[in-house]
Amino acid sequence: MMIRLLLSVLVAAYFTSILNAQNQTWQGKFEPIDRLIAPPNTYRTASGAPGKAYWQQRADYHIMVTLNETNNTISGEETITYYNNSPDDLSYVWVQLEQNVNKKGNEDFGTINNNIEDGMSTRKMQFLTRAIDFPAGYSIKYVKDSDGKPLKTLVNNTMMKVKLNKTLKSGESAQLSISWSYHITDRSLFLLSREGYEYFPGDDNTVYLMGHWFPRMAVYNDTEGWQNQQFQKLGEFALEFGNYHVEITVPEDHIVASTGKLINREDVLTKTQLKRFKSAEKSFNKPVMIVTEEEAIANEKQKSTKQKTWKFKAENVRDIAFASSRKFLWDAQAVKLPTNTAMAMSFYPKEGLPVWQEESTKAIKHALEVYSEATFDYPYPVCISVNTSNIGIEFPMISFNGGRPKNGKITDVAKQRMVSTIIHEVGHNWFPMIVSSDERKWMWMDEGLNTFLHHRTLAERYPSFNRYTPKTIIPFMSGDKSILRPIMTTSDNELFNQFGMNFYVKPTVGLQMLRNSIIGKELFDEAFREYANRWKYKHPNPADLFRTLEDATATDLDWFFRGWFFTTDHVDMELSNVKWFKVFEEESNIEDQKGTSKSKIATTEKSSETVTEDFSNGPEMITVANTPDKNYGQFLSRLDNDAVRKELAGKNIYELTIKNIGGLVMPVTIEWIFTDGTTETETLPAQVWRRNEYEITPTFVKNKAVAKINLDPNFEFADTNSMNNSFPKTESKSDFDTFKNRKKE
Numbered sequence: 001m002m003i004r005l006l007l008s009v010l011v012a013a014y015f016t017s018i019l020n021a022q023n024q025t026w027q028g029k030f031e032p033i034d035r036l037i038a039p040p041n042t043y044r045t046a047s048g049a050p051g052k053a054y055w056q057q058r059a060d061y062h063i064m065v066t067l068n069e070t071n072n073t074i075s076g077e078e079t080i081t082y083y084n085n086s087p088d089d090l091s092y093v094w095v096q097l098e099q100n101v102n103k104k105g106n107e108d109f110g111t112i113n114n115n116i117e118d119g120m121s122t123r124k125m126q127f128l129t130r131a132i133d134f135p136a137g138y139s140i141k142y143v144k145d146s147d148g149k150p151l152k153t154l155v156n157n158t159m160m161k162v163k164l165n166k167t168l169k170s171g172e173s174a175q176l177s178i179s180w181s182y183h184i185t186d187r188s189l190f191l192l193s194r195e196g197y198e199y200f201p202g203d204d205n206t207v208y209l210m211g212h213w214f215p216r217m218a219v220y221n222d223t224e225g226w227q228n229q230q231f232q233k234l235g236e237f238a239l240e241f242g243n244y245h246v247e248i249t250v251p252e253d254h255i256v257a258s259t260g261k262l263i264n265r266e267d268v269l270t271k272t273q274l275k276r277f278k279s280a281e282k283s284f285n286k287p288v289m290i291v292t293e294e295e296a297i298a299n300e301k302q303k304s305t306k307q308k309t310w311k312f313k314a315e316n317v318r319d320i321a322f323a324s325s326r327k328f329l330w331d332a333q334a335v336k337l338p339t340n341t342a343m344a345m346s347f348y349p350k351e352g353l354p355v356w357q358e359e360s361t362k363a364i365k366h367a368l369e370v371y372s373e374a375t376f377d378y379p380y381p382v383c384i385s386v387n388t389s390n391i392g393i394e395f396p397m398i399s400f401n402g403g404r405p406k407n408g409k410i411t412d413v414a415k416q417r418m419v420s421t422i423i424h425e426v427g428h429n430w431f432p433m434i435v436s437s438d439e440r441k442w443m444w445m446d447e448g449l450n451t452f453l454h455h456r457t458l459a460e461r462y463p464s465f466n467r468y469t470p471k472t473i474i475p476f477m478s479g480d481k482s483i484l485r486p487i488m489t490t491s492d493n494e495l496f497n498q499f500g501m502n503f504y505v506k507p508t509v510g511l512q513m514l515r516n517s518i519i520g521k522e523l524f525d526e527a528f529r530e531y532a533n534r535w536k537y538k539h540p541n542p543a544d545l546f547r548t549l550e551d552a553t554a555t556d557l558d559w560f561f562r563g564w565f566f567t568t569d570h571v572d573m574e575l576s577n578v579k580w581f582k583v584f585e586e587e588s589n590i591e592d593q594k595g596t597s598k599s600k601i602a603t604t605e606k607s608s609e610t611v612t613e614d615f616s617n618g619p620e621m622i623t624v625a626n627t628p629d630k631n632y633g634q635f636l637s638r639l640d641n642d643a644v645r646k647e648l649a650g651k652n653i654y655e656l657t658i659k660n661i662g663g664l665v666m667p668v669t670i671e672w673i674f675t676d677g678t679t680e681t682e683t684l685p686a687q688v689w690r691r692n693e694y695e696i697t698p699t700f701v702k703n704k705a706v707a708k709i710n711l712d713p714n715f716e717f718a719d720t721n722s723m724n725n726s727f728p729k730t731e732s733k734s735d736f737d738t739f740k741n742r743k744k745e
């Protein structure tokens with residue numbers, strides 16, 4: 001009874017003092033994020049792994065397609081075998097018709113997001129007004145079932161509902177046959193064009209980059225039912241896995257690069273090309289030219305009207321893309337991974353020379369090696385990089401990558417960007433092409449994770465290149481909060497000028513912080529690898545990533561996920577005050593103590609309110625009183641009062657007042673610079689903010705006297721304002737302020 005009463009008095013006093021200090025509402029920054037994410041179930045476990053009842057649909061494709069160069073059209077017939085592995089019976093299915101995104105009258109983000117300006121470029125004006133008309137979008141000739149009976153369809157923008165003649169029962173499969181054609185888009189006509197054709201007036205030839213090109217099954221899963229987010233270009237992919245057999249008919253003098261293994265190379269390659277390809281399969285050190293510059297230039301002049309069919313087979317992929325042109329040079333080499341040997345290959349017009357020949361295949365090799373080590377071995381037979389004028393886009397086994405020299409010359413910056421793009425797009429083979437998250441919904445899940453490994457590849461293989469670090473995100477994080485959105489924002493709801501920072505850079509530096517500063521490399525790398533392996537060839541959701549990273553590290557990261565992914569708070573810690581104390585020693589060193597301190601401050605004096613500017617006043621001398629017996633209560637053992645005083649004798653005690661201005665709770669990295677010039681850095685875990693999310697006053701004992709203290713000295717946690725990070729205050733401008741001023745100009 002007594003003890004309980006005493007306790008409650010103590011507790012009451014404690015809380016009063018906390019409340020006084022805090023004066024701001026508690027926001028529960030360390031509370032579980034359970035209410036922000038979907039609860040676990042039999043499909044997705046609480047540990048973040050696929051559950052016992054996890055299922056996903058599958059779609060196999062048999063496609064015959066013809067590229068018509070005279071009018072830039074493509075027409076095809078495909079048979080889809082759709083496996084209903086869900087527990088549900090389906091009376092209709094949805095098919096993606098992504099070419100409809102450019103169709104006139106469709107939802108068009110291009111017109112919504114721009115203003116008319118005097119003197120604006122014709123290109124921008126074209127994006128806005130569609131001054132030059134273009135007959136974009138699919139013509140669907142028929143949709144039939146396996147008996148050849150027509151199926152009723154309804155098109156909603158980029159999606160087509162196919163009503164089945166017979167309900168597709170759980171566990172059964174059905175076949176759909178679709179015949180279609182469309183005008184291949186001119187890449188220069190549309191905003192954010194990543195596929196389509198590029199015409200080269202110099203030699204009157206075209207490079208065709210075919211992506212989003214055939215009607216594909218939409219995703220049906222346990223979290224969404226049918227994926228119902230339309231294709232609007234930012235949220236690129238949400239697709240099911242399956243096996244593909246594709247026959248691509250093109251002009252006879254074209255070279256075709258495609259997802260999959262070329263299964264009729266004897267029919268489509270010349271004897272010389274085949275011989276070179278076979279030697280490339282044994283070349284592990286450098287690429288072998290399969291089509292040389294001279295041969296490509298000779299091809300440019302042919303303009304054959306005959307046709308040739310290239311056949312490809314791809315297993316366990318969620319999409320297929322190809323490129324075709326008579327302009328292509330082609331180089332290839334083998335890359336040996338512990339469990340697979342893949343052919344790294346590049347296709348480029350002569351306009352990409354010489355840098356493409358020098359760098360492209362090499363970049364593929366670097367990406368394959370670093371990503372495989374970080375996750376799982378690249379499983380496919382080929383990995384292709386095709387040159388384009390601008391932007392990069394990824395597909396399984398093949399990517400179209402921007403970057404070209406001008407008159408054979410390329411600046412260092414442009415070359416870095418080009419190599420970086422290739423590594424990034426090759427990296428997308430892992431995220432989302434294999435670890436198949438839903439990009440319609442969560443662009444950050446593949447862009448963020450991929451950019452994280454992309455920049456790790458740069459760090460390991462191209463150390464001189466510019467890279468993202470936590471410092472990179474500072475200007476964005478300190479931006480206008482009325483415009484900023486959290487990372488957990490649906491892909492197409494983000495602003496055009498912010499998605500790069502929010503969906504690529506912010507998740508990347510968040511993962512860098514977890515790896516380098518919060519969890520530690522070894523434990524983090526294992527958890528990241530665990531996530532990739534748990535979800536390869538499956539559809540993970542954000543919760544599955546969050547849960548796996550906690551589960552595989554035994555670290556509660558809810559505070560980090562909550563702040564970094566669900567809010568727009570930023571890190572700004574202020575070192576508001578530092579108090580320096582020394583314990584007054586009654587017996588010895590009186591002279592010494594007088595030398596460093598003006599006078600012993602009486603213990604009765606209220607010194608806790610004083611704010612000092614620097615250390616020039618010397619330490620405040622304090623006495624340490626014996627602990628009264630009553631404080632021990634029933635305990636028989638007592639602290640040795642003198643031993644405590646002796647331990648502290650001569651040492652410097654610092655009490656820091658650190659305020660959380662930005663709102664984001666983070667570990668606190670403190671750099672101590674001692675008067676003798678030596679330094680020491682220590683990090684307090686984020687959990688120091690648990691009880692007071694706004695202000696903490698941690699205490700430290702140092703043998704040496706301190707000349708200066710800095711918070712987040714290496715921008716490890718992206719503290720946005722370094723002006724308030726030091727004691728004594730730093731006078732120089734922070735990088736952030738310099739950036740802000742530059743922006744204003």
Ligand SMILES: [Zn+2]
Nearest residue numbers: 424428447450
């Ligand atoms: Zn990307």
